[in-house]
Amino acid sequence: xxxxxxxxxxxxxxxxxxxxxxxxxxxxxxxxxxxxxxxxxxxxxxxxxxxxxxxxxxxxxxxxxxxxxxxxxxxxxxxxxxxxxxxxxxxxxxxxxxxxxxxxxxxxxx
Amino acid sequence: xxxxxxxxxxxxxxxxxxxxxxxxxxxxxxxxxxxxxxxxxxxxxxxxxxxxxxxxxxxxxxxxxxxxxxxxxxxxxxxxxxxxxxxxxxxxxxxxxxxxxxxxxxxxxxxxxxxxxxxx
Numbered sequence: 001x002x003x004x005x006x007x008x009x010x011x012x013x014x015x016x017x018x019x020x021x022x023x024x025x026x027x028x029x030x031x032x033x034x035x036x037x038x039x040x041x042x043x044x045x046x047x048x049x050x051x052x053x054x055x056x057x058x059x060x061x062x063x064x065x066x067x068x069x070x071x072x073x074x075x076x077x078x079x080x081x082x083x084x085x086x087x088x089x090x091x092x093x094x095x096x097x098x099x100x101x102x103x104x105x106x107x108x109x110x
Numbered sequence: 111x112x113x114x115x116x117x118x119x120x121x122x123x124x125x126x127x128x129x130x131x132x133x134x135x136x137x138x139x140x141x142x143x144x145x146x147x148x149x150x151x152x153x154x155x156x157x158x159x160x161x162x163x164x165x166x167x168x169x170x171x172x173x174x175x176x177x178x179x180x181x182x183x184x185x186x187x188x189x190x191x192x193x194x195x196x197x198x199x200x201x202x203x204x205x206x207x208x209x210x211x212x213x214x215x216x217x218x219x220x221x222x223x224x225x226x227x228x229x230x
Contacts, residue, residue: 001172003154034215038155045205045220046155052216089155093215097160097169099145104154 004029004090004102011108017078020105022090023071028100030071034093037066037075040104041086049088050075077107085109112136114206114221121227126196130224132189132206139187140164143209145217146180146191148202148226158204159191163212174200196228 005023012018022029022037029035035053038046048057050066053073063078073092077084090102118130130146145160159180161168168180179192189206203223210216 036216045222048218097167097214099157101155101157
């Protein structure tokens with residue numbers, strides 16, 4: 001149960017796009033379409049942004065999108081806004097009723 | 111509105127035990143899988159344990175297997191985590207979370223967490 005690999009930090013300017021990767025193995029990310037993404041602002045509980053690789057919960061702007069290729073999933077945020085600055089975590093089913101998070105990525109909006 | 115209220119955290123000495131509770135409301139508790147997730151101070155999220163809607167399936171992170179036990183009482187809409195042989199590295203904010211399905215696939219809602227501090 002090793003944590004999924006994410007870049008520690010990414011940054012971009014308002015209005016630009018940014019993509020955060022999440023790399024696992026064929027036993028987790030690559031083996032199932034149960035990849036989700038969470039946004040966490042400091043001192044707050046995480047919020048679901050993307051689930052089942054590319055589905056958006058009600059209320060999440062369509063600026064947020066997800067995809068997957070092989071053992072790597074990605075979260076893309078377009079039209080960056082100041083409030084998008086937060087930590088982002090990927091999460092995947094890992095078989096036999098176990099789950100694993102990514103190490104987390106700190107997004108800075110310049 | 112979904113509401114998850116954790117309780118039971120506190121300061122405990124290494125080797126001690128604690129039982130966390132989570133009172134759920136705003137949804138049909140017996141139709142969804144539930145999970146515990148923790149976050150050490152200044153660190154990332156760690157999935158700890160999950161249990162299916164009827165308790166028939168459960169599992170644990172390797173870091174807690176054999177020491178922690180998850181359970182649920184659907185009649186009381188409550189989730190529990192029994193933590194034994196606590197270690198300093200178990201210090202974290204423990205979140206009660208609701209899955210999007212009955213079998214377990216996506217964490218949809220989070221509580222605000224209860225803090226567990228393991229220290230002498």
